[in-house]
Amino acid sequence: MRAVLPILTVVTAIVLLWYAAAIPMNAKWAREQAARNDVTLSLTELVADTWSQDRPRLPAPHQVVAELWKSTGEMALKGRAFSKRSLITHAWYTLSATLLGFVIGTTAGVLLAVGIVYNRAMDMAVMPWAIASQTIPILAIAPMIIVVLNSIGISGIIPKAIISAYLSFFPVVVGMVKGLRAPGRDQLDLLSTYSATGASTFWKLRLPASMPYFFTALKISIAAALVGTIVGELPTGAIRGLGARMLSGSYYGQTIQIWSALFAAAILAAALVAIIGLIERGTLKRMGMEP
């Protein structure tokens, strides 16, 4: 509970700043409209207008919240939670690709890490490539992945998941290599006095020792997976998903729609990270290691 006050303070500060910023950002349009209609705006009228435009440059917080509610809760109440205009539908498309990409990325990441730790050639060869892969802008490579996969007849969720996996495997590789190498010399020596096989060293020592690193990596990885999916939805002119909502919002100057999609993505990311945090706490507690 002690965390509530600082968090509230920060949130309040952000909201206040946001409202303040919305005034100069949207004032020009308000003045132009007023000039066109031949009216002069008092200061209060001006401020009120900047906070309630249809297509503001920077929508005010309450507009975003209202749009979020309109496209989720309100539709759900009307029984249209999964209609095409519902943000829930779009979030679900993004989420499903994210989860698939996360699973692919995490699996690939763990396998690569095991390879790096156990194979000298892979130790020397894989890491530079993994790092290089992350230095290529995902925006540049995402359309190519989608085009290439489309041309061999793969479309829909898979290309998005692959882009998502492309971003999410990396933190897992780095974290797991560190985690699998966490056991010290004494712990490894102990196992060699038992003449332990490589397999039992892995299952009984390296893998459990890597768990704290694994969960830390997963938290970064799932957020990266979501970013990857959204980026994957942008260049294809996709009609579904949060990325598509942002794109169509920007086509039509629907800033409120863009912002509400952004917030939906942020809420989704926070929820995913929180779920992993819960699994982490449960697992580490059962392992006798408080995080």
Next chain:
Amino acid sequence: MKKPVIAARGLDLTFETRDGPVHALKGVDLEVCKGEFVSFIGPSGCGKTTFLRVVAALEHPTGGTISVNGMSPDEARRSRAYGYVFQHAGLYPWRTIAGNIRLPLEIMGYPRPEHDKRVQEVMKLVDLEGFGQKFPWQLSGGMQQRASIARALAFDADILLMDEPFGALDEIVRDHLNEQLLALWARTEKTIGFVTHSIPEAVYLSTKIVVMSPRPGRITDVIESTLPKERPLEIRDTPEFLAIAHRVREGLRAGHAYDE
């Protein structure tokens, strides 16, 4: 004469480092018989830990011969000839005390029904009954080290190699554990190799004290203890005890004079 359990002849071990070769062991001859309690004492760098690691096949000698139970150290390890206790208990934090003690049994493939029985037995031996379900962080340093000794005893090795097991513990806990270790040794009749740099600890525990000195790591004196097998803590004030301690100290000093 009894057949030696550990026999080293002309044992050399040279580490190649960037600053040139380091002679960790040079010309080490030693025999350890069944049931002996042998302490290795000397300043750091004298090769006492290295010798123990060679016996355990964690290091391999560059010269000379060594046999453990009449086999090479590697074969001895595969036949589970010894249990090794490290300076740090090194219990796995994600396993309970019982889980930690069970670890060698799982790895060595002991049949499952036997696990619990053995774990109970050795926990009793080190006085840790009732702590099986605790996690290591819930135990004191001394108790953790006892658990690690139990772990080394869980399988039937008749040699126990201990590398400064009580080095990180305070004096009072150490005295207590020394007493317990002697009692355990008397009960189990194991052969124990014990590395320490405490003179009283070495004299109190051992039937044989091996004094070593560094650069190159070698044995400067081997002292057969004349103390009786029954040793209350008070024995440390007897003239006999002090005489042996004196000889150990002389041996250590001689090793150093050679060096300077």
